[in-house]
Structure formats: structure tokens, C-alpha cells
Amino acid sequence: MQTTSRVVHNKVGLHARPAALFVQAAMAHQSKITVIKDGKSGNAKSIIGILALCVNQDDTITIQADGPDEIKALATLVELIENNFGEPV
Amino acid sequence: MSETAFQGIAASDGIAIGPVFFYRPFKLEIPVRTAGSVRDETLRFEQACRQAEQELDVLKEDVLCRCDPETAAIFDAHKMMVADPMLHESIQVRLSKGLTIEAAVFEASQELAAMLEGMENELFAARAMDMRDVGRRLLRILLGVQDRSADALGCPSVIVAYDLTPSDTASFRPEWTLGFCTAGGGLTSHAAILARTLGLPAVVGLGKEAVDRIPDGVTLVLDGTKGRVVMNPDDATMTRYAKARKKASARLESIRADSSKDSYTADGQRVEVGANIGDAESAREAVRFGAEGVGLLRTEFLYLQNTRPPTEEQQVSAYRQVFEAMDGLPVILRTLDIGGDKPPSYLKFGAELNPFLGWRAIRISLDNQPLFKTQLRSILRAAVGHRALIMYPMISSVEELKAANALLEEVRTALDAEGIEYAHEVPVGIMVETPAAAMMADALARECDFFSLGTNDLTQYTLAVDRTNERVAPLFQPLHPAVLRLIQKTIDAAHQQGRWVGMCGELAGMPKAIPILLGLGLDEFSMAPHSIPEAKWLIGQFTHARAREIAVQALSQATATEIENLMEGVLEQLSEALS
Numbered sequence: 328m329q330t331t332s333r334v335v336h337n338k339v340g341l342h343a344r345p346a347a348l349f350v351q352a353a354m355a356h357q358s359k360i361t362v363i364k365d366g367k368s369g370n371a372k373s374i375i376g377i378l379a380l381c382v383n384q385d386d387t388i389t390i391q392a393d394g395p396d397e398i399k400a401l402a403t404l405v406e407l408i409e410n411n412f413g414e415p416v
Numbered sequence: 417m418s419e420t421a422f423q424g425i426a427a428s429d430g431i432a433i434g435p436v437f438f439y440r441p442f443k444l445e446i447p448v449r450t451a452g453s454v455r456d457e458t459l460r461f462e463q464a465c466r467q468a469e470q471e472l473d474v475l476k477e478d479v480l481c482r483c484d485p486e487t488a489a490i491f492d493a494h495k496m497m498v499a500d501p502m503l504h505e506s507i508q509v510r511l512s513k514g515l516t517i518e519a520a521v522f523e524a525s526q527e528l529a530a531m532l533e534g535m536e537n538e539l540f541a542a543r544a545m546d547m548r549d550v551g552r553r554l555l556r557i558l559l560g561v562q563d564r565s566a567d568a569l570g571c572p573s574v575i576v577a578y579d580l581t582p583s584d585t586a587s588f589r590p591e592w593t594l595g596f597c598t599a600g601g602g603l604t605s606h607a608a609i610l611a612r613t614l615g616l617p618a619v620v621g622l623g624k625e626a627v628d629r630i631p632d633g634v635t636l637v638l639d640g641t642k643g644r645v646v647m648n649p650d651d652a653t654m655t656r657y658a659k660a661r662k663k664a665s666a667r668l669e670s671i672r673a674d675s676s677k678d679s680y681t682a683d684g685q686r687v688e689v690g691a692n693i694g695d696a697e698s699a700r701e702a703v704r705f706g707a708e709g710v711g712l713l714r715t716e717f718l719y720l721q722n723t724r725p726p727t728e729e730q731q732v733s734a735y736r737q738v739f740e741a742m743d744g745l746p747v748i749l750r751t752l753d754i755g756g757d758k759p760p761s762y763l764k765f766g767a768e769l770n771p772f773l774g775w776r777a778i779r780i781s782l783d784n785q786p787l788f789k790t791q792l793r794s795i796l797r798a799a800v801g802h803r804a805l806i807m808y809p810m811i812s813s814v815e816e817l818k819a820a821n822a823l824l825e826e827v828r829t830a831l832d833a834e835g836i837e838y839a840h841e842v843p844v845g846i847m848v849e850t851p852a853a854a855m856m857a858d859a860l861a862r863e864c865d866f867f868s869l870g871t872n873d874l875t876q877y878t879l880a881v882d883r884t885n886e887r888v889a890p891l892f893q894p895l896h897p898a899v900l901r902l903i904q905k906t907i908d909a910a911h912q913q914g915r916w917v918g919m920c921g922e923l924a925g926m927p928k929a930i931p932i933l934l935g936l937g938l939d940e941f942s943m944a945p946h947s948i949p950e951a952k953w954l955i956g957q958f959t960h961a962r963a964r965e966i967a968v969q970a971l972s973q974a975t976a977t978e979i980e981n982l983m984e985g986v987l988e989q990l991s992e993a994l995s
Contacts, residue, residue, distance in 0.1 A: 337723075347496060374496045378532065384761060
């Protein structure tokens with residue numbers, strides 16, 4: 328299992344389009360992926376689960392991936408967060 | 417049956433007359449039956465999911481053809497919800513307890529929607545509605561019911577409904593939709609927004625009792641300007657509205673055709689009409705609607721979308737794009753106007769009990785001199801060869817204005833020393849949006865070139881009404897005599913010092929306010945681009961003397977309601993004189 332933490336910097340946090348992009352990226356992987364914020368966890372492949380975590384700008388989230396492509400899954404999701412979901416920096 | 421009238425909220429301008437199409441989403445009736453095996457029920461669910469995805473693809477294509485990418489994105493979100501593992505898990509748990517798939521879908525979607533509704537963030541109310549929408553779609557497919565909304569609408573009709581979801585509104589054929597009218601909803605409901613986008617009249621918030629009395633097929637007159645709905649109109653009413661509709665559409669055409677001309681009062685006095693914009697894209701829109709300049713360029717977009725403040729080069733290029741889009745017309749740039757209600761991540765705000773009275777606008781700029789000076793440098797550099805004006809927001813004292821001007825002077829000196837090219841003739845003005853600035857207008861006018869009245873904040877600060885608090889929304893009255901007296905005081909003081917006064921608050925585009933403002937001597941009106949044609953037309957209907965009379969009368973009233981009534985009378989007289 329792989330684990331890492333990141334601060335979400337983009338304006339709306341994990342809502343709206345960034346949430347959809349995050350879930351789509353998670354769904355492209357076989358591993359079981361979990362997002363944890365403030366002790367609450369959600370399935371990264373569930374748009375409802377991600378929305379329910381209520382991740383806002385500057386919140387820190389922990390991502391856990393467990394499965395055959397866990398390293399690539401984590402790298403993809405981290406890249407998405409660090410690129411601000413493609414929004415201009 | 418006799419004529420019956422109902423009053424709702426005016427959500428989108430215009431008049432529609434036609435038969436009622438009563439849109440009733442099908443009833444969610446869960447069939448009473450014994451569940452099959454978990455495997456059989458799951459199989460039916462998977463088929464329903466595939467059909468739902470196909471339907472959503474078709475809906476999405478439809479709205480994309482109508483150039484509405486925002487609504488199209490909603491259907492992408494719905495597709496993700498159809499495939500959502502949380503929904504599927506919740507349904508599996510229920511199937512294993514022996515529920516039918518219909519009952520399982522219903523319960524699971526309601527449960528997830530309720531969970532989203534319980535979150536403390538307004539964004540979630542819309543997502544909860546999406547979840548219910550998805551649940552209903554799946555259930556309808558499982559029950560084998562056709563989606564009646566799209567097909568049953570067989571002729572041009574006025575759509576009446578309790579409420580409309582995004583799926584509902586997108587499924588109506590626009591050429592057969594004359595207008596919308598709903599029991600629930602406010603100005604920001606889906607039905608209201610869609611109606612305004614399509615340019616269709618709409619009345620919302622009629623109430624359930626009223627809507628229940630409107631049967632399918634009955635003739636309805638819908639007045640989206642006044643928020644009125646008349647069922648079974650008699651001949652006199654019908655003739656009156658048919659005439660009004662014809663006149664309104666003819667007038668709209670002619671004022672749109674005229675809006676490219678410069679604006680003059682009926683006796684030939686020049687009054688400038690400009691646009692409030694936020695970027696180069698809206699600048700192009702402003703020009704299309706006949707803007708004679710930009711009365712307010714909000715520069716916040718550069719500061720709020722990133723995790724770092726914009727660099728000098730980024731700003732110079734963004735401002736130049738706006739200048740180029742305006743093609744030689746003057747542009748007033750307001751310096752950074754943010755506060756604790758919408759803080760960018762790189763400015764550390766402590767918790768503020770009352771951000772509107774806190775650290776914001778010019779107060780932040782004066783405390784963050786490098787940030788402010790970079791913006792002033794960028795404006796001066798970008799303005800070379802263009803007509804730019806600088807405006808400071810939320811000035812409440814002469815010291816603040818002097819301090820800002822001193823920094824501007826430092827920036828000029830530095831640019832000179834570095835040998836960098838910049839615009840030397842850039843007029844400097846202030847927003848008058850605090851009662852303090854209005855009262856001290858004479859002293860402030862000595863330190864700057866122009867004023868622009870920000871009536872949204874001026875109203876909020878004068879009446880002590882938080883404009884974001886719905887509970888006190890009825891107390892937010894921009895036509896309050898106290899606000900008008902401050903406006904008068906500001907204009908008079910500025911004119912005595914030979915300075916001109918503009919207005920970039922919402923009041924500048926309000927037909928009820930325009931004659932009063934003309935009469936008070938306002939020199940420039942700046943508003944949302946789509947309000948420009950109507951405002952220019954209205955300005956052309958009044959001589960300066962007549963406007964003065966109206967202003968004197970308005971300022972002698974004791975309440976906002978009296979002023980509103982007076983102005984309704986003035987506008988009605990005007991439309992009668994035209995017919």
C-alpha cells in the first residue's frame with residue numbers, strides 16, 4: 328500500500344470540475360484508492376464520496392492506494408493536485 | 417371560467433401568451449412485488465444504468481448544439497453519479513436484504529441526496545438535487561415509463577411546473593417553449609437562469625396553491641417583467657397584453673439597433689454610458705452592446721484565480737488585452753478590491769467577525785505596498801497609447817487617498833529612473849461607496865480627478881444592511897432616500913470643484929433610477945453590458961429639465977417605497993405617451 332499527503336491549492340477545492348477530474352483519474356486505475364481528510368475517508372472513485380469529504384482550498388488530504396498499479400495511481404493523482412487541475416497558476 | 421391573476425417573482429423579462437403545458441414529473445410509485453434473486457435484480461439495475469447513460473449522452477449533445485456547455489457539464493456529472501460506487505454499494509446492501517431494485521434505487525438515492533443536503537456548503541444543495549434527478553431517472557427507466565417532458569410538448573406552450581430540475585428544463589424544445597412559470601424557486605433557480613439565457617419570460621415563486629389551480633391547456637398570460645400570471649384572460653386583458661407584447665418586441669429591436677450611437681438626453685446633453693466588466697472577453701461583449709467605455713474594470717480576476725499574486729508582466733498583458741478589445745474607448749481600472757469574504761490564499765486574513773467592515777480594498781493595498789505598487793506600475797505601463805483611468809476602491813478618508821497618490825508618485829519616479837515607458841496622463845479617481853466619502857466629497861474632490869459611485873456598497877454601509885444576508889434582503893433598498901441624498905451631495909460637491917461623477921453600481925442600470933440620476937447631474941452611467949441599450953434609450957426620453965423635476969420630487973419623499981411608486985408612475989406615463 329502507498330500513502331501520501333498533499334495540500335489542495337486550487338480555488339474551489341475538490342468540488343465541481345476538479346472533483347470530477349480527480350474521480351475520473353482514480354477510476355482509470357485498478358487499485359483501491361481512498362482519500363482521507365480530518366479522519367474521514369472516502370472512496371476516490373466515488374464522486375459522492377469525494378464531495379462528501381468537503382475538501383476546500385488549502386485543505387490537506389491523504390491519499391492511500393492499494394493494488395497492482397498503486398504507485399502509478401498515486402503519482403497520477405498527486406500530479407493532478409500539483410498542477411491545480413489544469414487551472415492557470 | 418373567469419379571469420384569475422396570480423402574483424409571483426419576476427424572473428425574466430417579457431410577455432408570453434399561450435396554452436398551459438403542465439409539466440408533472442411522473443409519480444415515483446414503487447411497485448409492490450416480491451424481489452427476484454439478487455443476481456436478477458442486479459442485472460436489471462445494470463441495464464437501467466446503461467440506458468440512463470445513453471439518455472444522458474443524448475441530452476448532453478442536445479444542449480451542446482444549443483451552445484450551452486455549462487448545462488452539458490451537469491449531465492456529465494449525472495453520468496458519474498449513475499456509475500458511482502457509493503450508490504452501487506448502497507443498492508447492493510439493500511438488495512441483499514431482500515428489497516426490490518426499484519425500492520433499493522429509491523432509498524439509496526434519497527439517502528445520498530439527504531447526506532449531501534446536510535453538508536454546510538451551499539454548493540451541495542444543487543448536488544443533492546442532481547442526485548435526486550439521477551435516482552428518478554433510474555427509477556423511471558426501471559418502471560418502463562417514457563420521459564414525457566420532451567415528447568408531450570406538442571405545440572408552443574407556457575410551461576407550468578412545481579419546480580424544474582436541469583434535466584427538465586433542458587428537455588423542453590426551445591422553439592415550443594414560450595415561457596416558464598413555477599411554484600417554487602427564486603431568481604437564481606435553474607428555471608429562472610435558463611429563461612434569462614434563452615431570453616424567455618419567466619415567473620417563479622408563485623406558490624403551490626396558485627399552481628394547483630392552473631389546469632393543463634388553459635390560456636395563460638405570463639408577464640415576466642411584473643411577475644404576474646393571468647389565467648383565462650378576458651378579451652380586454654388579452655388585447656392589452658397582446659399589444660404590450662408586440663410593442664415590447666418592436667421596442668427591443670429598435671433600441672438594440674440604436675445602441676451603437678452615443679448617448680444624449682432629449683435636449684441634446686451628452687451623457688456617457690459605459691460597461692462594468694471583468695476581463696477582455698466581457699469587454700468585447702460590452703462593445704457589442706454599445707458601451708462608450710468601461711466605467712469599471714474589476715481587476716480581482718487576476719488575483720483570485722491563482723495561489724500567487726499576478727506578476728507585473730501578467731498584469732500588463734491582461735490590461736492591454738482589455739484596452740485593445742475596447743479599441744480606443746476609455747477604461748477605468750479599479751485597483752484590487754478584495755476582503756475577508758473572498759480571500760486569496762497568499763494574503764493571511766485573521767478570522768474577521770465582519771469582513772465588510774474589516775481589512776479590505778484600499779486598506780489591504782496600503783498595508784501591502786509591494787503588491788499595490790506592482791499593480792500601479794502594471795497599469796501605467798499597459799496604458800501607453802490607450803485611454804486609462806485609475807480608481808481606488810473603498811476610500812473613507814482624505815489620508816487614504818493622499819497615501820495612495822503618494823505611492824503612485826513613487827511608482828512614476830521609479831519608472832522614470834529605470835527608463836521604462838509609461839503613460840503620463842492617467843487621471844486618478846475614487847469609488848464613493850462609504851457614507852464618509854460622500855460626506856467628505858468636497859475635500860476628496862480636491863485630491864483627485866473624478867468620482868464613481870459604488871451604490872451596492874454605499875447602500876449596504878448607509879442602511880447597515882449586509883447585502884449577502886437573505887434575511888434582511890428586503891431592507892436593502894438602493895432607492896432609499898438616505899442613499900439618494902448622499903448621491904446628491906457627492907455630485908454637487910464634485911461639480912463645485914469641476915470634477916465629473918460616474919456611477920458603477922447596479923443603480924446606474926435600473927430604469928427606475930436613471931431619470932433621478934440624470935436629474936441629479938450624473939455624468940457617466942456604467943452597468944452590466946446587457947442593460948446598456950435600454951439605459952441609452954431611456955436617457956434619450958428625458959430632457960434635463962424634466963429629469964431635474966423628477967429628481968426634486970424623488971428627493972422630497974420620505975421612504976424608498978414612495979420613491980419606487982413615484983418612478984413606476986413616471987415609467988408608465990412614458991410608455992403610455994409612446995403608444
